[in-house]
Amino acid sequence: RNLKLLAFVPEGWMTWTANKPLRTPADFEGLRIRTMTSDMAAATFRAYGAEPQQTPFSQVYSDLQLNKIDAQTNPVFAIEEMDFYEVQSTLTVARPAQFISSVVTNGDWYKGLPETQQRWLDNALREVAEVAWKAQERLNQARLESMVEAGQLEVVQLNDDERAAFAQASRQVREDYVAATGERGREIxxxxxxxxxxLEQATADEAG
Structure with missing residues (x-):
């Protein structure tokens, strides 16, 4: 499509909201959860036992309010901005994946820039990603505190063992990904x- 990917920008961990804590895959059994339009996201929640619904984003609040869906997944800032905490009692912080924005441009436009300007743009976006990583932590923490202060929202933080159970339950989805993408997907x-x-080894070395 003649597009050029310039950068990925992290915006925070995905979280889950429902009217109960979601501590184990068993808690997802039969749960109607709204996901983004992504076959892989839907497959992951299906592996937990949930019934994923690809509801339009603008419709999520009303569908939660009317009990047409039971749960949804988004980063903290989006939950606060869309007021989902008004119609859900519990936010579970499981850190299953990062919410990532991509910066994309027209390929011909990028190629038409002088090489100096291409380097400026590339370097600037690398710096933006680092700044955004720190900024999103502050932003999401502030939004989380705002939601807790505004009402009766319970925040549940999963421990490492609980997160490992979800990681194990979702491993089968890797094969779904490979089936959809072939050998290139396997290499990715x-x-x-x-x-x-x-990264885990480097973290362990620092801790030791």
Whole structure:
């Protein structure tokens, strides 16, 4: 499509809201949860036992209020901005994935820039991603505190063992991804796992 990906910008961890804590995959059994329009996201929640619904974003509040759906998943700032906490009692912080924005431009426009300006743009966006990572932590924490102060929202933080149970339950979805993307998808998963392993080892070395 002649598009050029310039950067990824992190905006915070995805969280879950419902009218109960979601501590185990069993808590998702039969749960009608709204997900983004993503086959992989739907497959993940289906692996937990949920019934994913790809409801339009503008319709989520009313569907939660009318009990047409039972739960939804979004980063904290989006939950606060859309007032979902008014119609859901519990926010579960499971850190299943980051909410990531992408910065994309017309490929011809980028190629038409002088090389100096291309470097300026590339360097600036790398700096933006680092700044955004720190800024989103402050923003999401402030939004979380605002929601708690505004009403009866209960916040549940999953521990490492609880998160591991979800990770195990969703492992089968990797094969769904490979089936959809072929050998290239398998190589992407392999590379991601290598990066995760390297980061975990570096973190362990720092802690030790």
């Amino acid at each position: 998963l392999k590379r991601i796992q290598q990066l995760v392993d390297s």
